[in-house]
Amino acid sequence: MTKPAPDQLRQIVGGAVVDSLDHPTRLLVARRTAPPQFAGMWEFPGGKVEAGETCETALRRELEEELGIQARLGEEIPGPGAQGWPLNEAAAMRVWFVEASAGDAAPLQDHDELRWVPLHPAQELDALPWIPADRPILVALRARTGLQVQTGEGSLR
Numbered sequence: 338m339t340k341p342a343p344d345q346l347r348q349i350v351g352g353a354v355v356d357s358l359d360h361p362t363r364l365l366v367a368r369r370t371a372p373p374q375f376a377g378m379w380e381f382p383g384g385k386v387e388a389g390e391t392c393e394t395a396l397r398r399e400l401e402e403e404l405g406i407q408a409r410l411g412e413e414i415p416g417p418g419a420q421g422w423p424l425n426e427a428a429a430m431r432v433w434f435v436e437a438s439a440g441d442a443a444p445l446q447d448h449d450e451l452r453w454v455p456l457h458p459a460q461e462l463d464a465l466p467w468i469p470a471d472r473p474i475l476v477a478l479r480a481r482t483g484l485q486v487q488t489g490e491g492s493l494r
């Protein structure tokens with residue numbers, strides 16, 4: 338099968354939901370229920386961008402559907418390509434820091450468990466069975482929040 342051109346990947350969006358964009362200490366992670374190859378793995382809540390949606394609109398919609406929260410978007414965690422982080426041969430994901438501006442997150446759809454995990458130190462976050470493609474995103478996320486913790490430099494807004 339022919340590989341899609343790099344700019345024709347299926348666009349996925351994900352939320353790095355933190356307790357606070359100004360002083361992030363914990364990340365909300367979600368355990369998938371499907372499909373079988375991803376069931377039981379942890380991920381950034383989110384999903385596919387539908388026709389006619391911007392990435393930001395899609396992310397707000399997904400987080401409301403899946404977690405029941407209204408999302409305040411902070412900075413993007415930039416990936417290596419225009420479409421963000423490669424997930425597989427056919428899809429890439431853009432990821433933003435997010436804080437809930439309303440609602441208490443609950444596993445309403447696609448997940449059977451949510452967990453607030455400390456960003457630093459890394460052990461608890463790294464020990465979870467993540468979707469493998471998400472690991473480089475976690476590294477970038479922790480580097481960004483580590484800088485914020487160490488230097489107090491900038492919030493993630």
Ligand SMILES: Nc1nc2c([nH]c(=O)n2[C@H]2C[C@H](O)[C@@H](COP(=O)(O)OP(=O)(O)OP(=O)(O)O)O2)c(=O)[nH]1
Nearest residue numbers: 349350351380381382383384385424428468470471
């Ligand atoms: N949401 C999300 N998807 C991820 C991550 N990492 C990763 O490889 N993926 C993959 C799994 C899926 O193949 C695809 C996202 O599809 P999805 O099933 O979450 O999309 P969706 O909520 O729109 O679901 P649907 O309407 O198609 O059922 O991206 C991640 O961290 N978060």
